Amino acid sequence: MKIDEQCINTIRLLSIDQIQKANSGHPGLPLGAAPAAYTVWKGMKHNPNDPKWINRDRFVLSAGHGSALLYSLLHLFGYGLSIDDLKEFRQLGSMTPGHPEFRHTTGVECTTGPLGQGISMAVGMAMAEKHLGAIYNKDIEIIDHNTYVVCGDGDLMEGISNEASSLAGTLELGKLIVLYDSNKITIEGSTDLAFRENVLNRYSALGWQTITVEDGNNISELEEAIKLAKEDKTHPAIIEVKTKIGYGSPRVGLAKAHGEPLGEDGVIETKKYFNFPEDKDFYVPEEVREYFEEIKKDLEFEYEKQKRVEKIYSEKYKEDYEKLIKAFNEDWDLSFLEDKEFYEFEKDLATRASSGEALNRVADKFESFFGGSADLAPSNKSNMKNSTNFSAINPVGKNINFGIREHAMGAIVNGIMLHGGLKSYGATFLVFSDYMKPAIRLSALQQIAPVFIFTHDSIGVGEDGPTHEPIEQLAMLRSIPNNIVYRPADAFEAAVGWKVAMSSKSTPVCLILSRQTLPNLSTSSLEAAKGAYIVKKEDEELKKIIIATGSEVSIAIEAAKDDKNTRVISMPSRELFEAQSVDYRERVLPRNIKRRLVVEAATSFGWHKYATEEGKVISIDEFGASGPGSEIFNYFGITAENVKKALNEI
Structure with missing residues (x-):
C-alpha cells in the first residue's frame, strides 16, 4: 500500500x-x-x-x-x-x-x-x-x-x-x-x-x-x-x-x-x-x-523560508512591520478614546447620527478598521468618510458593501475578526438582527469582539410600520451569553458606546441606535460605560426610581422633573451593569427601593427583574403600527405624561 x-x-x-x-x-x-x-x-x-x-x-x-x-x-x-x-x-x-x-x-x-x-x-x-x-x-x-x-x-x-x-x-x-x-x-x-x-x-x-x-x-x-x-x-x-x-x-x-x-x-x-x-x-x-x-x-522548511522573507521585510519596512504585528496582537492604540473632544457634539442628533460621527472619529485615528453595511450605510451612518470602498479593483478600501445580505454579513465580519489584524463591524436595522442571530451567537461563543451596529431601534421607525419596528429583538440579543447590548440615550452616550466597543477584547458589542433625534442630556456621563448610572438625582429622600434606555431616558427625565423623591437611571447596557461591583450596583440601584418603573419601547421580557414585584414596566408587548413616529409613541403610551401617571401609581 x-x-x-x-x-x-x-x-x-x-x-x-x-x-x-x-x-x-x-x-x-x-x-x-x-x-x-x-x-x-x-x-x-x-x-x-x-x-x-x-x-x-x-x-x-x-x-x-x-x-x-x-x-x-x-x-x-x-x-x-x-x-x-x-x-x-x-x-x-x-x-x-x-x-x-x-x-x-x-x-x-x-x-x-x-x-x-x-x-x-x-x-x-x-x-x-x-x-x-x-x-x-x-x-x-x-x-x-x-x-x-x-x-x-x-x-x-x-x-x-x-x-x-x-x-x-x-x-x-x-x-x-x-x-x-x-x-x-x-x-x-x-x-x-x-x-x-x-x-x-x-x-x-x-x-x-x-x-x-x-x-x-x-x-x-x-x-x-x-x-x-x-x-x-x-x-x-x-x-x-x-x-x-x-x-x-x-x-x-x-x-x-x-x-x-x-x-x-x-x-x-x-x-x-x-x-x-x-x-x-x-x-x-x-x-x-x-x-x-x-x-x-x-x-518547517517552507516556514523558515517564509520567515526569512518576513525578516527582510521587517528590516526594510520596520514601521509597517511593527504596525502589522501590533494589529495581529490587538495591541491597538486607543488613547484617542480618552480625549474630551471625542465625546463632544454641537447639537441634538439621532443616536444613529452621533454614532456615525463617533465611528468616523475612530476611523480617522484607527487604521485597522474594516467594515460596512448591508446596503444601508446612508441610513445607518456607518460609512467611513475618509476611506474608499473595498472592491476587486480597490482592495485597500475599508468600507465594505455587503449588499442586502445580513445573514452573510454577520458571518463575514466574524471571519475578518478570526483572521486577525483587523477590527470589523457590520450595520443594519435592528429588526433585521433576526437574520444575524446565529452569527452573533457564534461571535459570543468564539469570544471575538466585532461591532454590530443596529439602527432604527424602536417604534420611532414610524411610517414603515410593524414589519420594521423592533419589539422582541432587544430581548433576543440580551439573551445571548457573552454579548454586550448597548442602547444609548444621547450623543454622548453613543460615543461612550464606541469606547466600549473598541475596548472589548472577547465580547461582541451591539450598538442599538435611534432613527429619531434625541436631546443631549446635561447629565450624560462616562459612567455610561458601566452600563447604568444616575442621570437625574433625587433632591430629597429617595422613594422611587425610573429605569430607562435609549430614547426613553429623556422621556423619563421629563416625567420626573418635578418629583423630588425620584431618581432616573439611564441603563444603556444591562450586561455592563451586571459586571460592576456590588457596591456600585447598590449605589446606583439600591435594593431597598422597591418602587421602580422601567420604561423601554420594546417587549417587557426580562425587565421585571429590575422593576421588582412592587414596580411596573411600561413597554410594548405587541407589534407596532404604521404612522408618524411621534404619533406611534403616543399611541403606545410611551410619553412623559403616561410615565408620570404610572410613577404616581406605584
Missing part, C-alpha cells in the same frame, strides 16, 4: 475509533473526505510549532459535524492533541468537543457546526487576506496565503452560504478554495429529495472557478485540482469532490452512515476493508508516524 493511502486510512480509522468510543458522532464524512482533507493539509502552508503564524493558510471545516476528521489531522500533524485526547472525543471538558471550537483546540480556526456559517466565515478570512495584502505588501509580499474550506451538501443548501459565495465572486477572492464533499447523502436520505440543482453551474454564475474531481480517493486528481484552483488568482474556486459517504464501511452510501457510530462489528469490518489490525483501536502504524515527521520537516 502506498504511504499516502496508508496515512489517509489512518486518519479514517482514528476518526471512527473516536466516534465508536464516544458512541456518538458522524463517521460518514471522515471516511469519505479524508483523502481531500489530507491532500490539502499536506500541501498547505502551516506550522504546528507556530499555529498563530500570521501568513499561514487557513483551513475551515465548515461541515463541523465531521470534527473527528479534523482532530485526527491535528493529532498526526503535531498540533498537541494526543491519542488520549482523541479517546476523550465528545466527553465533558475534553480538547475534542463534538464540533470544532475556536480558542479551545489549537489549530481550529473557527467554531463550526451550524451549517453554512463556516464557509461564510471563510469568505471573511479571504477578504481580510486580500485587504491586508493590499495595505502591507510591497516589493516583498508579507501577506500571501490561501483559505481552504471543506464543506458538504448541507452547507450549500443553507442560504447564508449562497449570500457569502455571491459576494466572494463579486470581490474576486481568488485565494479562497472550497472543496465540496459531494456524496449526495443527507440525514433523511438522497439529496435528490430536496437538492437537485447543479451546484457547479450555480457557482459559475456567481463568478467562481469550478473544478470536478471524479474520484475522491484519487490523490493525483485532488492535487491537480488544487493546483488549478491556486493558479487562478481572480476567481474563488469550488472543487466538487465526488465521494461516497461512509467509504469502506458496511454503511457506504447510506444515510445511516452520516450521524451514527458504526457499531463494534461495523468498525471491525471497516478495518478489514482497509487492511488494518481489527483488534487495535487508535492505531497509528510506525511508518505513518515516520512519514508525518517527514511532512512536518517539509512544512
Whole structure:
C-alpha cells in the first residue's frame, strides 16, 4: 500500500475509533473526505510549532459535524492533541468537543457546526487576506496565503452560504478554495429529495472557478485540482469532490452512515476493508508516524523560508512591520478614546447620527478598521468618510458593501475578526438582527469582539410600520451569553458606546441606535460605560426610581422633573451593569427601593427583574403600527405624561 493511502486510512480509522468510543458522532464524512482533507493539509502552508503564524493558510471545516476528521489531522500533524485526547472525543471538558471550537483546540480556526456559517466565515478570512495584502505588501509580499474550506451538501443548501459565495465572486477572492464533499447523502436520505440543482453551474454564475474531481480517493486528481484552483488568482474556486459517504464501511452510501457510530462489528469490518489490525483501536502504524515527521520537516522548511522573507521585510519596512504585528496582537492604540473632544457634539442628533460621527472619529485615528453595511450605510451612518470602498479593483478600501445580505454579513465580519489584524463591524436595522442571530451567537461563543451596529431601534421607525419596528429583538440579543447590548440615550452616550466597543477584547458589542433625534442630556456621563448610572438625582429622600434606555431616558427625565423623591437611571447596557461591583450596583440601584418603573419601547421580557414585584414596566408587548413616529409613541403610551401617571401609581 502506498504511504499516502496508508496515512489517509489512518486518519479514517482514528476518526471512527473516536466516534465508536464516544458512541456518538458522524463517521460518514471522515471516511469519505479524508483523502481531500489530507491532500490539502499536506500541501498547505502551516506550522504546528507556530499555529498563530500570521501568513499561514487557513483551513475551515465548515461541515463541523465531521470534527473527528479534523482532530485526527491535528493529532498526526503535531498540533498537541494526543491519542488520549482523541479517546476523550465528545466527553465533558475534553480538547475534542463534538464540533470544532475556536480558542479551545489549537489549530481550529473557527467554531463550526451550524451549517453554512463556516464557509461564510471563510469568505471573511479571504477578504481580510486580500485587504491586508493590499495595505502591507510591497516589493516583498508579507501577506500571501490561501483559505481552504471543506464543506458538504448541507452547507450549500443553507442560504447564508449562497449570500457569502455571491459576494466572494463579486470581490474576486481568488485565494479562497472550497472543496465540496459531494456524496449526495443527507440525514433523511438522497439529496435528490430536496437538492437537485447543479451546484457547479450555480457557482459559475456567481463568478467562481469550478473544478470536478471524479474520484475522491484519487490523490493525483485532488492535487491537480488544487493546483488549478491556486493558479487562478481572480476567481474563488469550488472543487466538487465526488465521494461516497461512509467509504469502506458496511454503511457506504447510506444515510445511516452520516450521524451514527458504526457499531463494534461495523468498525471491525471497516478495518478489514482497509487492511488494518481489527483488534487495535487508535492505531497509528510506525511508518505513518515516520512519514508525518517527514511532512512536518517539509512544512518547517517552507516556514523558515517564509520567515526569512518576513525578516527582510521587517528590516526594510520596520514601521509597517511593527504596525502589522501590533494589529495581529490587538495591541491597538486607543488613547484617542480618552480625549474630551471625542465625546463632544454641537447639537441634538439621532443616536444613529452621533454614532456615525463617533465611528468616523475612530476611523480617522484607527487604521485597522474594516467594515460596512448591508446596503444601508446612508441610513445607518456607518460609512467611513475618509476611506474608499473595498472592491476587486480597490482592495485597500475599508468600507465594505455587503449588499442586502445580513445573514452573510454577520458571518463575514466574524471571519475578518478570526483572521486577525483587523477590527470589523457590520450595520443594519435592528429588526433585521433576526437574520444575524446565529452569527452573533457564534461571535459570543468564539469570544471575538466585532461591532454590530443596529439602527432604527424602536417604534420611532414610524411610517414603515410593524414589519420594521423592533419589539422582541432587544430581548433576543440580551439573551445571548457573552454579548454586550448597548442602547444609548444621547450623543454622548453613543460615543461612550464606541469606547466600549473598541475596548472589548472577547465580547461582541451591539450598538442599538435611534432613527429619531434625541436631546443631549446635561447629565450624560462616562459612567455610561458601566452600563447604568444616575442621570437625574433625587433632591430629597429617595422613594422611587425610573429605569430607562435609549430614547426613553429623556422621556423619563421629563416625567420626573418635578418629583423630588425620584431618581432616573439611564441603563444603556444591562450586561455592563451586571459586571460592576456590588457596591456600585447598590449605589446606583439600591435594593431597598422597591418602587421602580422601567420604561423601554420594546417587549417587557426580562425587565421585571429590575422593576421588582412592587414596580411596573411600561413597554410594548405587541407589534407596532404604521404612522408618524411621534404619533406611534403616543399611541403606545410611551410619553412623559403616561410615565408620570404610572410613577404616581406605584
